[in-house]
Amino acid sequence: MATAKSFSTPILFISFLLAGSCLSSANETKIKANVTIVNGLAYGFYRYICPQVEVLVRSYLRQVFSRDVGQAAGLLRLHAHDCFVQGCDGSVLLDKSIERTELPNLSLRPESFQIMETLRQIVHSQCGPVVSCSDILTLAARDSVFYTGGPDYAVPLGRRDGVTFPRPNQTFEDLVAPFAKTTEIITKFARKGMNAIDAVALSGAHTIGIAHCSSFSERLFPNRDPTMEISFFNILRQVCPAPNFNAATSLDIRSPFRFDNLYFVDLMNRQGVFTSDQDLFEDLRTRGVVISFAANQLLFFQSFAVAMTKMGSVEVLTGAQGEIRSRCNMRNSDNINDLVSVVEKDHMGSSFAMR
Template structure:
């Protein structure tokens, strides 16, 4: 996503005055567009408008605070959202400057809230309830435990199925969870073994050629989205790619090559709602593996540090 601040405040101002005819009377700077989010997030403006209407109904003064924030950003090194940046001892924030010391803190919070709302919309995917009540563990897992319990991108479908079967996950669970790769980035080192010295025959030839452009050598440090069409949209495109033999990792593509999981992949590629349904079930199931409850473990005061 491009910086959302550049559209959030503008949209808030449009709630206060009619915007009819604006697009036909303003010459846009190169790179800007009235329909920038039309394909990547067509609901962005409606999400922002609806949230701001609620904010203004509670306190219309927030509109002035947002417009002032807009002004203070535009006139200082351009409209780049730099006014939102926090400072440090060595590099003070724009908010520390005398003209900005009385900017509404609530306006800053509104921007963060709006960004969260839009970002969640961009990611998409199903909403589901999460069972609550877990407690925190008292010790870290060993490196060996981590390695042994997490599938590798180089593993085959049969290896992953066998490993997760030990945790009572069936083939549908495994394929559904793999769909989370739809919004993942892959490092070249995790899949160049499928490109060099010769491309994996399970890989579409044009896809292999494109990947070589991203990863020209086996030690390239570049990354590539598993779904370059809409990398931030959680949908079933991952499975469509597998059917088209455009899976990035061996662990991905082999789900389509393996007869045990091929039909599941195909069904998810055809039916988004079916995938969402099975994904929710698998996620809920995964979220209940080896949980600590009651008096087990602890509730940490700080996420990264065990209680004293």
């Protein structure tokens, strides 16, 4: 059973993983999801004003993941938490937002925010401030999947960064808690325009990442959750010997560092960590999807690309809405020294993009 300490995996293994990912996708075309694209978003949006943006993001992340492949899960989770609360507007990146201090987001990795700001600096230094932090985060999430062995899918771009904060408790209302049952999961996804297949596919992101004891202790104490396989229960009790124990374990015991379909095999063996994971197999409405994804990795990859594209379009700001932040962690109005130059360059870039 892998724990948080497992992320010190030898660089040799990680390098092999990344090289294998690159080679496996080198001769494949990116998956382009067959979904309706929100007005204002487009494939190749930065073709004229920052054509190298995807290369810049992918190149830097390759360096990051060669040092610590665990950061891929952190960026993927950051993107999901951003999109489900007030849409994909980069609001989760704002230091002053209540979104950052509410319980569901307290476990977001500090390194993810640092990586995002470094990516923004790299992109803006090459192109000027014409690419939004929300678009950079969308690309970072896609590359986190790609570099851990998952599908390489095209993402429509053109999002603008938000200038408003979510209302108090909105994270609790919108995000799926680890103890949620399938009915709640389906309901919350439906609010965002996604269906049960999307919910199962996006849950498959748990094929990478870790979970802390506090997020699944109710399945261990005072007694074993009957939907948890007994040997798996015994392993988790060793990781978390007491209800308030501060430790972590991998969400996918079979391939914790690789984005694949074995997470769904875990569920079929009743070895899902979260209630929200395991209940997808227990609930007859989603069990068939879990079984299909466990049997067919390509189907999972295709469905995941569709679901990510749909999630990445939730309540986005485009056109003249929002802004292009000069720093990902603050609105331009809170960073007045850079505001004038950002507005001028952003206007020039937008005008050029309309030609």
